Amino acid sequence: MSEYGGYEEGVGVHYQGVAHGLVRWDTVSDDVHTLWTEKVERIRALNALEPWGRDTAGSAFYAAYMNGGGPEKMIEYGDGIVKTVTEAGLKVRNNIGTTRATDDRERAAMNRLIEEV
Numbered sequence: 001m002s003e004y005g006g007y008e009e010g011v012g013v014h015y016q017g018v019a020h021g022l023v024r025w026d027t028v029s030d031d032v033h034t035l036w037t038e039k040v041e042r043i044r045a046l047n048a049l050e051p052w053g054r055d056t057a058g059s060a061f062y063a064a065y066m067n068g069g070g071p072e073k074m075i076e077y078g079d080g081i082v083k084t085v086t087e088a089g090l091k092v093r094n095n096i097g098t099t100r101a102t103d104d105r106e107r108a109a110m111n112r113l114i115e116e117v
Contacts, residue, residue, distance in 0.1 A: 013103075018096050025089040036082045040075050047071060 052058040052065065069076070 013099055022089055022093055029086040033082055033086055043071055
């Protein structure tokens, strides 16, 4: 055993721990997606009111606010981040499934070798 509690060679995966973590990940990422969607709707609703006005100061504010793509650019970036977060659970789930299948095949092969000896 290493000082970190694992074995010196190889990688160990605690599948039950991963499954528990993925359930929590799914819950949190669903919450993040819902919250993001609500906030984007709120931003767009407030912007539609054009609270900056149409006077000189309002026009200057609007130009600065929309510079570089404004809130829609921020929303675009945020959408990408939220998508990455929500898809990460599926990617981990798929990778763990592949790892487990490989472990099972290797275990079966080793068992066959042991039986032959």
